Amino acid sequence: GAVVSQHPSWVICKSGTSVKIECRSLDFQATTMFWYRQFPKQSLMLMATSNEGSKATYEQGVEKDKFLINHASLTLSTLTVTSAHPEDSSFYICSATGRGDYEQYFGPGTRLTVT
Amino acid sequence: DAKTTQPPSMDCAEGRAANLPCNHSTISGNEYVYWYRQIHSQGPQYIIHGLKNNETNEMASLIITEDRKSSTLILPHATLRDTAVYYCIVRAGAGSYQLTFGKGTKLSVIP
Numbered sequence: 001g002a003v004v005s006q007h008p009s010w011v012i013c014k015s016g017t018s019v020k021i022e023c024r025s026l027d028f029q030a031t032t033m034f035w036y037r038q039f040p041k042q043s044l045m046l047m048a049t050s051n052e053g054s055k056a057t058y059e060q061g062v063e064k065d066k067f068l069i070n071h072a073s074l075t076l077s078t079l080t081v082t083s084a085h086p087e088d089s090s091f092y093i094c095s096a097t098g099r100g101d102y103e104q105y106f107g108p109g110t111r112l113t114v115t
Numbered sequence: 116d117a118k119t120t121q122p123p124s125m126d127c128a129e130g131r132a133a134n135l136p137c138n139h140s141t142i143s144g145n146e147y148v149y150w151y152r153q154i155h156s157q158g159p160q161y162i163i164h165g166l167k168n169n170e171t172n173e174m175a176s177l178i179i180t181e182d183r184k185s186s187t188l189i190l191p192h193a194t195l196r197d198t199a200v201y202y203c204i205v206r207a208g209a210g211s212y213q214l215t216f217g218k219g220t221k222l223s224v225i226p
Contacts, residue, residue, distance in 0.1 A: 043202075043216045049212075049213070091156070106159045107158050109158045111156070
């Protein structure tokens with residue numbers, strides 16, 4: 001149980017375009033979802049936390065107008081990178097927690113390359 | 116959350132036990148010790164967590180010192196598939212979901 005999926009697993013886009021990444025909890029209701037970013041050879045950095053039906057809470061230094069997060073249902077959160085630039089190329093990972101469950105279950109990650 | 120210190124890298128022979136240390140000298144009474152690992156280009160995988168007592172599951176054992184200032188993750192019979200970055204994370208208990216990842220320990224299992 002407690003499976004989290006991400007789609008797509010990798011994406012290449014051109015500079016200036018927007019790309020959407022989906023995060024789904026497959027077998028549980030995710031009351032809270034987290035989005036992380038990981039640059040090569042670095043650790044995971046939390047970008048934002050979203051609760052179902054509420055606006056996301058962004059970490060300091062993360063542009064909320066550039067990284068749009070929507071958590072419209074208990075099984076789906078999306079991260080949209082708007083006007084992507086090469087420096088946004090990274091590994092984006094989501095995680096989710098269920099109601100009353102403090103454990104975080106991670107998705108497999110999405111590799112974004114902006115050319 | 117308290118900060119953790121881990122060695123940047125370790126090697127372990129295949130089939131032997133891998134012992135990964137973690138220092139968390141500023142841990143407070145309500146903080147748990149969590150271990151995750153990340154195999155290359157994958158999302159982190161939960162391994163084990165504990166508060167005071169030693170814990171064991173099908174993946175690993177967690178030994179926490181009596182003063183709780185350090186802990187050791189033990190993989191009893193390391194395989195090549197255990198090659199990964201292992202993260203020791205201290206996290207507050209009830210009411211706090213956030214995980215703060217440090218640099219972790221890169222474990223290389225050698226054939």
